[in-house]
Amino acid sequence: MKKLDFVDLKYKPKEDLVCLFKVFPRGKSVAKAANIVALESSIGTWTKIPKQDYVEKLKAKVFSIKGNKVKIAYPKELFESDNVPNILSSIAGNIFGMKIVKALRLEDVSFPKTILKSFKGPKYGIEGIRKMMKVKSRPLIGTIIKPKLGLKTEDHAESAYESWKGGCDIVKDDENLASQKFNQFEKRLVKTLEVADLAQSETGEKKAYLVNVTAETKKMIKRAELVERQGGKYVMLDILTAGWGALQTLREANFKMAIHAHRAMHAAFDRNPNHGISMMVIADFARLIGVDQIHIGTGIGKLEGNIREIKEIKEDIEQKKVKETKNRLEQKWFDIKPVLGVSSGGLHPRHVPFLIKHLGKDLVIQAGGGIHGHPYGSRAGAIAMRQAVDATMKKISLEKYAQTHVELERALEKWR
Secondary structure, three states: OOOOOOEOOOOOOOOEEEEEEEEEEOOOOHHHHHHHHHHHOOOOOOOOOOOOHHHHOOOOEEEEEEOOEEEEEEEHHHOOOOOHHHHHHHHOOHHHHOOOEEEEEEEEEEOOHHHHHOOOOOOOHHHHHHHHHOOOOOOEEEEEOOOOOOOOHHHHHHHHHHHHHHOOOEEEOOOOOOOEOOEOHHHHHHHHHHHHHHHHHHHOOOOEEEEEOOOOHHHHHHHHHHHHHOOOOEEEEEHHHHOHHHHHHHHHOOOOOEEEEEOOOOHHHHOOOOOEEOHHHHHHHHHHHOOOEEEOOOOOOOOOOOHHHHHHHHHHHOOOOOOOEOOEOOOOOOOOOOOEEEEEOOOOHHHHHHHHHHHOOOEEEEOOHHHHOOOOOHHHHHHHHHHHHHHHHOOOOHHHHHOOOHHHHHHHHHOO
16 A cells, blocks of 8 residues: 555644544545645645655644544644635645545634734624623624615615614624615715714613725725724624635724624535535634624524534634534634624524524624514614513513513514
8 A cells, every 4th residue: 555645643733733624535545535635735746756854844644534534733834823814725725626535624723822822813802892882691682784785875874773772782784785886885884873873872872883894905994994083893894705814904903993704605615514614614713813703603594504513613712612522623712812603694583592592692693684674663673682682581481571562572473
């Protein structure tokens, strides 16, 4: 049998970056395919070439093969520590296109301390956001303005105001609202922050507007600067369509605002369970760079994703799960803050007990159509969502609570 130079099942990782892959070979054994994955993602190439001894010491090592689950250790010296695009170009680059694999999935990543320490991580995280919003224990309630595109600025701001008045803490742009002619960024920002201040003064509660700054990097920074000058608490970025470099640029600009990470395009990477990159890995890199909250899925509603996987993502970004299991790698995050998970996608008040039961109270429950589609309008929809959260926190069934809360009653009638 030909020697597999990049397989060493006796190797014990120390200060390595470790990846967990699912490898599905084409016409070869898992070990041979894994060897090529390690070779191609570190110091090797398709044919034998002479290498100096000091280069040989930097090769990646396949150190565990269990079925189609493969663990590969990469020496930390292979990477520029504070450069996410560089890291991903290695561990999630050409390897996905190699003929030797029918499919390949990057399931998890564990970072060495030197790489972790080179990133800032979240500025606020869960505790900082709760302090900013003055919400101590319950889930935060958010909405997305609907329709997502087409509203004029004045109507966008009015919808936001009604949602805040009804009890939403957070109102956000949808992922594809930028600065279109019908709703230009600067005008929308100013007008919506004005009504946020008005709703805050009228309700006595903190209100936040998550404006989408996604654009070419220089324009993104100019937009973020404008948000800060106008007194905004948050910016939102479509982290995958904008790119990891753009997210690093935004975080390293060190604005005072929290960063909300929208995961638009994630399913192109993670929907196929046997190929691509898991949402766990996407969330880990987002946390490493420094988002404060990120969409994790719902386990219910309109979007793909089961509740077990979503709970694992949430536990991971909150640093609750550090023990190694058959599906996960051990990971300690030291002083990098935990990230607040956001559940969004086809939600309405009936979903609230399920979400709190499975995902806990450190969560943003975000409903678009489930608020704006209320028979009595957006304000009533926000009231109903707040009532559903209050009932669940008090351990009262929604049906019983609805007997004395008409907005919740109407919502339950509509969404059975």
